[in-house]
Amino acid sequence: MTAVRAAVDCETFGLRQFLESLPAGELLDVREPVDLTAIAAILDAQPEAVRFRSAGPEGAELVGNVMSSRSRFAHAFGVPGPEVPREILRRLGNRAQLIEVARDEAPVQQRVWLGDEADLTRLPVHVQHGFDGAPYISAALDITRDPQTGWTNLGARRLMLRGPREAGVDVVAPSDLRTILLAAVARGETLPVSFVVGAHPIDHAAATLKIPVDELGLVSSLRGAPLGVVKCVTNDLLVPADAQWILEGFFDARGHAEDEGPYGEFLGYYGGVKHNPVFHLTAITSRADALFQTASIGGYAMNRTDTAQISALRTESMVWRTLETAVREPVAVHATTSSGGSFNVRVSLRQRAPGEARNAIHAVMGSLANVKNVFVVDPDVDVTSDAQMDWALATRFQGDRDIVVGEVMRTLPLDPSLDGRRTGAKTGFDLTWPFGAAEALETSVPAPPEFAGARFASVRDALAAGPKYFAELVAALGSTDGREIVRELDALRSSPGLTRDKRGRYLLAATNGKT
Numbered sequence: 235m236t237a238v239r240a241a242v243d244c245e246t247f248g249l250r251q252f253l254e255s256l257p258a259g260e261l262l263d264v265r266e267p268v269d270l271t272a273i274a275a276i277l278d279a280q281p282e283a284v285r286f287r288s289a290g291p292e293g294a295e296l297v298g299n300v301m302s303s304r305s306r307f308a309h310a311f312g313v314p315g316p317e318v319p320r321e322i323l324r325r326l327g328n329r330a331q332l333i334e335v336a337r338d339e340a341p342v343q344q345r346v347w348l349g350d351e352a353d354l355t356r357l358p359v360h361v362q363h364g365f366d367g368a369p370y371i372s373a374a375l376d377i378t379r380d381p382q383t384g385w386t387n388l389g390a391r392r393l394m395l396r397g398p399r400e401a402g403v404d405v406v407a408p409s410d411l412r413t414i415l416l417a418a419v420a421r422g423e424t425l426p427v428s429f430v431v432g433a434h435p436i437d438h439a440a441a442t443l444k445i446p447v448d449e450l451g452l453v454s455s456l457r458g459a460p461l462g463v464v465k466c467v468t469n470d471l472l473v474p475a476d477a478q479w480i481l482e483g484f485f486d487a488r489g490h491a492e493d494e495g496p497y498g499e500f501l502g503y504y505g506g507v508k509h510n511p512v513f514h515l516t517a518i519t520s521r522a523d524a525l526f527q528t529a530s531i532g533g534y535a536m537n538r539t540d541t542a543q544i545s546a547l548r549t550e551s552m553v554w555r556t557l558e559t560a561v562r563e564p565v566a567v568h569a570t571t572s573s574g575g576s577f578n579v580r581v582s583l584r585q586r587a588p589g590e591a592r593n594a595i596h597a598v599m600g601s602l603a604n605v606k607n608v609f610v611v612d613p614d615v616d617v618t619s620d621a622q623m624d625w626a627l628a629t630r631f632q633g634d635r636d637i638v639v640g641e642v643m644r645t646l647p648l649d650p651s652l653d654g655r656r657t658g659a660k661t662g663f664d665l666t667w668p669f670g671a672a673e674a675l676e677t678s679v680p681a682p683p684e685f686a687g688a689r690f691a692s693v694r695d696a697l698a699a700g701p702k703y704f705a706e707l708v709a710a711l712g713s714t715d716g717r718e719i720v721r722e723l724d725a726l727r728s729s730p731g732l733t734r735d736k737r738g739r740y741l742l743a744a745t746n747g748k749t
């Protein structure tokens with residue numbers, strides 16, 4: 235898969251190029267100097283991506299909120315927002331191609347800091363939340379190699395600064411990195427790791443997908459282009475040559491040995507102090523004009539955080555994949571960003587056989603540990619509309635009939651409602667009509683009438699051709715008014731007689747309901 239030293243484009247998927255390509259209204263440029271302590275509040279208040287041209291005393295360039303909206307992911311993938319998860323699935327079929335570039339041709343090694351120069355406190359890392367244990371590097375993608383498979387593993391993980399060359403990294407939740415790290419610790423070995431800071435949104439999407447492949451290859455597949463990689467200066471890992479910054483180093487062999495946290499977490503609450511591994515920095519490499527990146531996480535505006543938006547993409551992609559085998563006709567999938575992008579998942583489907591809504595619920599509950607509540611609706615309900623979902627819950631759901639509870643399931647330990655338990659409940663809400671009931675008038679949704687169909691000279695002729703709703707009579711007579719039809723119906727009521735069917739359509743008594 236890796237070709238050595240061939241020419242490769244190291245600019246198109248640069249973070250700076252992405253920012254420069256954004257349409258108007260997506261990026262706020264802050265040109266005046268800003269203290270690092272002011273960054274969090276500015277980002278919290280802005281829906282746009284925000285680029286600080288001069289952050290902190292060093293005047294560093296820093297960007298935040300790059301991925302805090304689906305519209306920016308839509309721009310990154312070149313498809314409308316709701317289509318992005320399926321575009322990701324489509325791109326998984328792209329051939330992965332890694333091309334190793336020489337160190338002097340890798341933009342991310344234009345500047346190399348070693349020894350005392352390699353200092354995490356030189357970077358524009360800001361305090362994000364009031365109770366955080368220290369400033370966190372929040373938009374980092376970790377790269378490790380699994381010696382068992384030879385594959386490179388990528389994930390998104392935060393680093394809490396402990397000093398110039400140490401950071402705490404949260405590796406508590408089940409993940410591939412956790413498995414790889416625990417195996418290294420069991421062998422009594424350190425684990426080489428490098429972190430990318432400053433990457434294209436597509437790379438973040440790739441890093442957080444749960445697919446058993448070499449995940450650097452996954453970056454190439456999702457980009458739909460060869461990925462230039464370069465060997466790190468102080469370890470043997472390959473990293474994207476077009477990144478902004480790389481933090482090289484290793485996890486020490488003690489494993490989960492030091493306190494890390496608290497941190498404002500992606501469910502909108504603080505995560506407490508945990509025992510976590512320590513990252514030791516051995517080098518920092520970067521572009522000459524490197525742009526640092528930060529990511530928003532939690533708080534009351536969860537729906538517009540980078541984390542919830544990335545998580546929603548991952549959830550929707552994985553749920554689509556599951557549904558494509560579990561039911562015949564999934565129509566739409568939406569993971570709400572207000573629930574962190576994975577806890578509450580909405581699915582609409584066209585049921586071809588009774589029970590498919592329940593199959594969908596069970597399949598989606600099992601698709602990802604992080605999915606907690608599943609709402610299934612008929613295809614007429616827009617899953618991205620809170621108002622329509624509320625209406626479906628109010629009118630198509632009975633608590634004693636339509637709830638499915640999965641007990642003692644693997645779930646996300648960070649869920650504060652677990653109250654310390656390691657497994658939890660998942661709940662399915664079947665908001666679909668009972669199979670076949672959607673045909674009835676009482677389950678049909680009113681909408682302004684459409685006046686279409688064959689024309690007739692009189693109401694009597696129109697009804698002789700078959701039963702009709704009032705609006706169909708208006709169309710059948712080419713009326714632009716309708717009140718004259720009320721008068722004609724009144725006359726027909728006396729002779730030859732007029733009646734109504736169960737759906738409320740008019741019909742001539744003499745036709746006896748036959749059409």
Ligand SMILES: Cc1cc2nc3c(=O)[nH]c(=O)nc-3n(C[C@H](O)[C@H](O)[C@H](O)COP(=O)(O)O)c2cc1C
Nearest residue numbers: 388389390391392404405407409410411442541544
């Ligand atoms: C911005 C962001 C930050 C994240 N930070 C962490 C973290 O600090 N610790 C963690 O366990 N998971 C974190 N996650 C979730 C993991 O990145 C995600 O589960 C990933 O798929 C793990 O990859 P892996 O299983 O290949 O190791 C984060 C996700 C996002 C989007």
